[in-house]
Amino acid sequence: MATPDYVENPTQQPPLTGPAEEAGDGVRRRDFINIAALSFAGVGAATVLIPLVNQMNPSADVLALASIEVDLSKIAPGQAIKTMWRKQPVFIRNLTPKEIGEANAVPLSALRDPQTLADRTKEGHINWLITLGVCTHLGCVPLGAGEGEAKGDFGGYFCPCHGSHYDTAARVRKGPAPLNLQVPEYAFKSDTVVQIG
Structure with missing residues (x-):
C-alpha cells in the first residue's frame, strides 16, 4: 500500500480564508471609524468651547488697568495725591520725618488693627505710604489727600460719611x-517711579 503524500494533522488548523478573515479586517475598520469619529467630535467641542472660555477673560481695557506706574518726583514731603487704579482711588503720601516719628510712636496696643508703619511701607521707602482710598467701613472715599481737605484728628485721613479717622500711616x-x-x-521701579498692581 502506498503512503499518501499528505498526512492530515488533526491539531493543525487550516489558514483563515473567506468570511472569517474579513471579520478580522472589519474589526480594524470599525476601530478606525470610532477613533475618527471621536477625534472629529473632540475637535468640534474644542472649536465651540475655546471662544466661550475666551470670552470670560478680562477685556483689553481692564488688562490695561491691571497695573499703573506713578511718577513720585513731584510729590513734596507732607503732600499726598490721589490717583485711580482698577476704578478705585489710591492715595500716595510722601511722609515727613515728623509724620514718620508720630506713626512710630503709637503703641500697637492702641490700634484697632495693629500694624506698624514698616508693615505698611516698603523697606528703604518708609516715607512713601500707598493705600487704597476706600474707607473700610462702607466704602466711602476719605478726605485728606487733596490740598486743604480735612485730615481728621490724627493728621491722616477723615471719612466724611460716618466719621472714621485715620492717622498718618492710614x-x-x-x-x-x-x-x-x-x-x-x-x-x-526706581526711586521716583512706583508700579501699583
Whole structure:
C-alpha cells in the first residue's frame, strides 16, 4: 500500500480564508471609524468651547488697568495725591520725618488693627505710604489727600460719611471703620517711579 503524500494533522488548523478573515479586517475598520469619529467630535467641542472660555477673560481695557506706574518726583514731603487704579482711588503720601516719628510712636496696643508703619511701607521707602482710598467701613472715599481737605484728628485721613479717622500711616484710630486703609500690591521701579498692581 502506498503512503499518501499528505498526512492530515488533526491539531493543525487550516489558514483563515473567506468570511472569517474579513471579520478580522472589519474589526480594524470599525476601530478606525470610532477613533475618527471621536477625534472629529473632540475637535468640534474644542472649536465651540475655546471662544466661550475666551470670552470670560478680562477685556483689553481692564488688562490695561491691571497695573499703573506713578511718577513720585513731584510729590513734596507732607503732600499726598490721589490717583485711580482698577476704578478705585489710591492715595500716595510722601511722609515727613515728623509724620514718620508720630506713626512710630503709637503703641500697637492702641490700634484697632495693629500694624506698624514698616508693615505698611516698603523697606528703604518708609516715607512713601500707598493705600487704597476706600474707607473700610462702607466704602466711602476719605478726605485728606487733596490740598486743604480735612485730615481728621490724627493728621491722616477723615471719612466724611460716618466719621472714621485715620492717622498718618492710614491706620484707623477712631470711628466705625474696622480696619486700616488697605495697602495694594506695589513695587518701586526706581526711586521716583512706583508700579501699583
